[in-house]
Amino acid sequence: MSTLVMGVLNVTPDSFSDGGRWLDPDAAVQHGLELVREGADVVDVGGESTRPGAEPVAADEELRRVLPVITALAPRVRVSIDTRKRAVAEAALDAGASLLNDVSASLFPVAAQAGAGWVAMHMQGDPTTMQAAPRYDDVVGEVTAFLVERAEAAAAAGVTEVWVDPGIGFGKTAAHNLSLLRRLRELAAAGWPVLVGASRKSFIGALTGGRPVDDRLEGSLAVAVWAAAHGAAMVRVHDVAATVQAMRLVAA
Numbered sequence: 001m002s003t004l005v006m007g008v009l010n011v012t013p014d015s016f017s018d019g020g021r022w023l024d025p026d027a028a029v030q031h032g033l034e035l036v037r038e039g040a041d042v043v044d045v046g047g048e049s050t051r052p053g054a055e056p057v058a059a060d061e062e063l064r065r066v067l068p069v070i071t072a073l074a075p076r077v078r079v080s081i082d083t084r085k086r087a088v089a090e091a092a093l094d095a096g097a098s099l100l101n102d103v104s105a106s107l108f109p110v111a112a113q114a115g116a117g118w119v120a121m122h123m124q125g126d127p128t129t130m131q132a133a134p135r136y137d138d139v140v141g142e143v144t145a146f147l148v149e150r151a152e153a154a155a156a157a158g159v160t161e162v163w164v165d166p167g168i169g170f171g172k173t174a175a176h177n178l179s180l181l182r183r184l185r186e187l188a189a190a191g192w193p194v195l196v197g198a199s200r201k202s203f204i205g206a207l208t209g210g211r212p213v214d215d216r217l218e219g220s221l222a223v224a225v226w227a228a229a230h231g232a233a234m235v236r237v238h239d240v241a242a243t244v245q246a247m248r249l250v251a252a
């Protein structure tokens with residue numbers, strides 16, 4: 001089966017690659033529909049940036065950003081809600097989202113209650129400080145053990161669709177990201193479907209002579225292809241049309 005494509009829709013002023021572009025709800029909905037036309041299997045709606053150093057957002061502001069967008073898109077495509085807040089997760093699932101993309105890896109009871117899918121993502125620290133000095137003895141072993149423990153807890157709580165995500169760039173150096181990608185099969189072998197989000201992230205810039213964030217399509221495609229060929233069941237990307245085409249070829 002072809003690796004699924006999750007399109008990124010950040011309704012934020014400060015996301016690292018598309019911050020400010022879709023803050024207006026109508027613009028966000030239009031962009032979401034464009035991602036659907038381009039072949040996205042899921043549209044991931046987020047109202048709080050988690051880029052390194054990002055400032056936290058209050059729940060009511062986050063809801064004001066995401067709810068109208070979810071309501072408009074949910075009849076047209078599967079919508080995931082990218083949040084770390086229980087109140088935002090509950091309201092978003094209520095409004096039609098059916099997948100909870102949880103970078104805090106802690107909100108599975110909300111998914112269980114709503115009968116929604118759940119993504120557990122690994123992060124070391126939190127976004128304000130996570131890139132200061134990431135440290136692991138064995139990054140692949142530690143991330144895998146953490147995600148398996150979270151996935152088992154979620155399944156025990158009644159979540160029937162559980163995804164695991166190594167959290168590329170979340171408290172990780174470029175070397176950590178590369179180790180996780182090089183050994184992605186070990187995470188996939190744990191038995192839970194794997195989601196990888198590497199699109200336009202800074203290690204791609206660092207490995208390509210400092211390309212700016214809007215000039216990382218080829219590197220992002222290379223990572224998506226690599227991830228799909230090494231067991232990822234879904235990739236989270238900004239460039240949906242190009243990635244859908246690449247995933248078709250990997251599957252073939």
Ligand code: HH2
Pocket residue numbers: 008010012014015016017018046048049050051082101102103119121165167168195196197198236
């Ligand atoms: N990365 C980002 C946000 N959410 N969710 C999952 N499951 N996996 C990821 O790798 C992931 C994620 C960061 O990227 P982006 O949304 O483009 O930027 P920002 O956090 O600045 O809004």
